[in-house]
Amino acid sequence: xxxxxLLTPHTxxxxxxxxxxxMAPMTRFRAAEDGTPLPVVADYYAxxxxxxxxxxEGIWPSCTGQAGWRMPxxxxxxxxxxxxxxxxxxxxxxxxxFAQLMHGGRQGHPLSRLTGDIPAGPSPVPVPGPVHVRxxxxxxxxxxxVMTRDDIHQAVQDHVSAARNAISAGFDGIELHGANSxxxxxxxxxxxxxxDDEYGRNTIEDRIRFPLEVVTAVxxxxxxxxxxxxxxxxxxxxxxxxxxxxxxxxxxxxxxDGLGLVYLHLTDNDxxxxxxxxxxxxxxxLIANVGENRAATTRADGEAVLLTGRADLVSxxxxxxxNPDLPERFERQGxxxxxxxxxxxxxxxxxxTDYPFLNALSAAQVRVTPTCTxxx
Ligand SMILES: Cc1cc2nc3c(=O)[nH]c(=O)nc-3n(C[C@H](O)[C@H](O)[C@H](O)COP(=O)(O)O)c2cc1C
Numbered sequence: 593x594x595x596x597x598l599l600t601p602h603t604x605x606x607x608x609x610x611x612x613x614x615m616a617p618m619t620r621f622r623a624a625e626d627g628t629p630l631p632v633v634a635d636y637y638a639x640x641x642x643x644x645x646x647x648x649e650g651i652w653p654s655c656t657g658q659a660g661w662r663m664p665x666x667x668x669x670x671x672x673x674x675x676x677x678x679x680x681x682x683x684x685x686x687x688x689x690f691a692q693l694m695h696g697g698r699q700g701h702p703l704s705r706l707t708g709d710i711p712a713g714p715s716p717v718p719v720p721g722p723v724h725v726r727x728x729x730x731x732x733x734x735x736x737x738v739m740t741r742d743d744i745h746q747a748v749q750d751h752v753s754a755a756r757n758a759i760s761a762g763f764d765g766i767e768l769h770g771a772n773s774x775x776x777x778x779x780x781x782x783x784x785x786x787x788d789d790e791y792g793r794n795t796i797e798d799r800i801r802f803p804l805e806v807v808t809a810v811x812x813x814x815x816x817x818x819x820x821x822x823x824x825x826x827x828x829x830x831x832x833x834x835x836x837x838x839x840x841x842x843x844x845x846x847x848x849d850g851l852g853l854v855y856l857h858l859t860d861n862d863x864x865x866x867x868x869x870x871x872x873x874x875x876x877x878l879i880a881n882v883g884e885n886r887a888a889t890t891r892a893d894g895e896a897v898l899l900t901g902r903a904d905l906v907s908x909x910x911x912x913x914x915n916p917d918l919p920e921r922f923e924r925q926g927x928x929x930x931x932x933x934x935x936x937x938x939x940x941x942x943x944x945t946d947y948p949f950l951n952a953l954s955a956a957q958v959r960v961t962p963t964c965t966x967x968x
Contacts, residue, residue: 596922604904604905609905610919613922614646614907615647616881619660620936622662623662623665625661625662627663628673629674631677632940632941634678637687639945642918642920643912645764646682646689650694651665651758653665653666653753654695656712660724661725666757672757675761692766697736698712698717713778714787714791714792715736717736718735719773719830738787744802751810755814755819756814767820767822772824772829772830773829777823779801780800780840783833784832799840803821817854820857825864827885829884834864837864849876855904857879858880859884860880868902879903883909889906889908890911913936915947920951
């Protein structure tokens with residue numbers, strides 16, 4: 593047993609976490625074509641139930657927000673049933689799980705959307721190409737349709753419906769994806785929001801309006817104690833440009849501070865030290881991610897964040913993909929499996945549910961999908 597802050601229990605809202613290690617949201621494309629998570633998704637998350645908290649991969653709230661083919665949704669009854677199997681498996685294995693709602697905005701392509709239409713974003717600015725499309729192909733990006741005010745209001749409502757669906761599917765809460773170039777981030781960034789209306793670039797108040805509307809509406813619908821938000825100020829992924837994130841994000845975080853959200857999940861950045869700069873403006877629970885656009889977060893990275901008081905919890909992405917029992921490995925100072933990128937985005941269990949546990953018994957306890965050996 594090792595003495596470590598990461599392995600110290602923590603209370604987050606109404607949840608008692610056995611440790612301060614959060615599994616970061618990670619897209620893995622294990623959904624059926626209609627967006628229903630495949631049965632293997634339940635196994636994958638149940639295997640990782642020893643995380644203090646699991647945050648799912650990005651899930652589209654409605655098909656208008658579908659960013660990629662075989663990404664999962666939370667819009668239909670089938671989606672809810674598919675996710676219920678996941679939450680039940682995680683809870684049965686002793687875990688806690690939030691759904692990340694990820695509206696693609698300009699991200700997406702007619703060839704990778706169930707609707708087959710051109711995606712809409714704040715302004716007609718395409719993602720830099722080429723982009724990945726259905727069945728492993730690549731295509732030139734499309735110029736997004738400009739969201740009307742009705743589209744914007746509808747997007748808020750779609751997040752509310754999906755959040756309610758998430759709660760009926762048994763999730764412990766919702767993380768709104770305001771990071772890494774998706775819709776909420778597109779309203780915040782310089783180059784993707786050229787609007788001159790009340791959701792536009794002219795004032796900071798306008799720029800943060802859509803993010804605040806979504807967060808407030810979802811928090812009102814399912815409770816602030818079940819609503820978290822992820823932000824990645826200054827993250828240049830997928831061509832996002834934010835020359836001076838400080839004033840925008842300080843204003844946003846200050847406006848969010850009184851809402852009683854269950855947490856803010858912040859990714860630090862080489863261009864802008866979000867954790868250091870925003871800590872003083874946020875008085876609620878804070879989850880830090882320090883690996884975005886960097887080498888995978890290590891145990892030492894996580895400990896340093898907690899030791900310096902920069903956050904209450906730390907999210908680990910790639911380390912949890914390759915090590916379903918990451919907390920136990922930290923506790924026993926065990927070796928870490930290396931991540932194999934080959935099957936990151938394929939559709940089966942290979943490279944997904946077959947990473948070995950330190951203790952083979954733990955793996956057997958969380959395998960829930962019947963296989964042919966169960967039938968004999
Ligand atoms: C395969 C993969 C998929 C990801 N998908 C998402 C996603 O759906 N939503 C999100 O907010 N971040 C996503 N991320 C970013 C991770 O949540 C995390 O911030 C990043 O991997 C850095 O953490 P790490 O160094 O611990 O891996 C993804 C990262 C990876 C490696």
